[in-house]
Amino acid sequence: MKYRHTIIVPYQDVDASRRLRLYSMENYLLNVAGKVADEMGIGIPALLPMNYTWIITHANIEMLYLPKHGEQMIVETWIERNAHMLSVRDFRIYQPQADGSEKLIGCAKTVWAVLSLDTREIVNIFDTPMFDGAIDGEILNMARAPRMRPINLDDLETIIEAIQAGEILHEIQYSDVDYNRHCNSCKYLEWMINAVQMDGTHPFRLDINYQKELYQGDRMFTRFLKTPQAIQYQQVDENGTTCCSARVSIIDNLTC
Numbered sequence: 001m002k003y004r005h006t007i008i009v010p011y012q013d014v015d016a017s018r019r020l021r022l023y024s025m026e027n028y029l030l031n032v033a034g035k036v037a038d039e040m041g042i043g044i045p046a047l048l049p050m051n052y053t054w055i056i057t058h059a060n061i062e063m064l065y066l067p068k069h070g071e072q073m074i075v076e077t078w079i080e081r082n083a084h085m086l087s088v089r090d091f092r093i094y095q096p097q098a099d100g101s102e103k104l105i106g107c108a109k110t111v112w113a114v115l116s117l118d119t120r121e122i123v124n125i126f127d128t129p130m131f132d133g134a135i136d137g138e139i140l141n142m143a144r145a146p147r148m149r150p151i152n153l154d155d156l157e158t159i160i161e162a163i164q165a166g167e168i169l170h171e172i173q174y175s176d177v178d179y180n181r182h183c184n185s186c187k188y189l190e191w192m193i194n195a196v197q198m199d200g201t202h203p204f205r206l207d208i209n210y211q212k213e214l215y216q217g218d219r220m221f222t223r224f225l226k227t228p229q230a231i232q233y234q235q236v237d238e239n240g241t242t243c244c245s246a247r248v249s250i251i252d253n254l255t256c
Helices: 022-040 044-050 156-161 185-195
Strands: 003-008 052-063 072-083 086-096 102-116 164-171 204-210 219-226 230-237 242-250
Touching (some): 022 044, 022 052, 022 072, 022 086, 022 102, 022 204, 072 102, 156 219, 164 185, 185 204, 185 219, 185 230, 185 242
Antiparallel strands (some): 003 072, 052 204, 072 086, 086 102, 204 242, 219 230, 230 242
């Protein structure tokens, strides 16, 4: 079953060009996923009595256009499959046209897991009755994400290929921590975009992998390499362990 939600872009979610910020776009998709899960009876209110919660592990987003303040988006979403302890939720993003039609301006594939708040480990509960009938089954045929190599800022050849390269330190603050008692997933992307961003007027693709939880007081380093066609990011903790990696690349058209 597919669900559709209409969003009108507010002032606070646009940048100086009056276009929707990329991390706000990701947040919209996460919010819609949460609302739909609640409507289906599989949202956080249903999981919390079992001391479980939802977390996102991967997101792949393609957009031809980031809407401006006051413009509408229609977000359509469905569950593609639940398998191997992971749930795949897909999205299509439309923009209403003056003639009453809808133009496809984006799509996304997200991967979710259920986290135990006791052990902070992923659990498999997809065979329980609460998930009966939850799967729509349509497969969003989106191009696979490219492999992202770790960024080594000491690698001279890698630096020569880049227009910009660097590393920025962040400390996880009170306002970064969310309902699940860890750093909110959209904060990782916000710090990446603050480090270096691509021209938002081109169609683009975002591939982001969340690999490790961070908590208030933790310190994280955002590394980046910017080339003419893409920006690669890697965020590591003080031990050098990767917490999150991402790539924003220019595309010619949607692959989905």
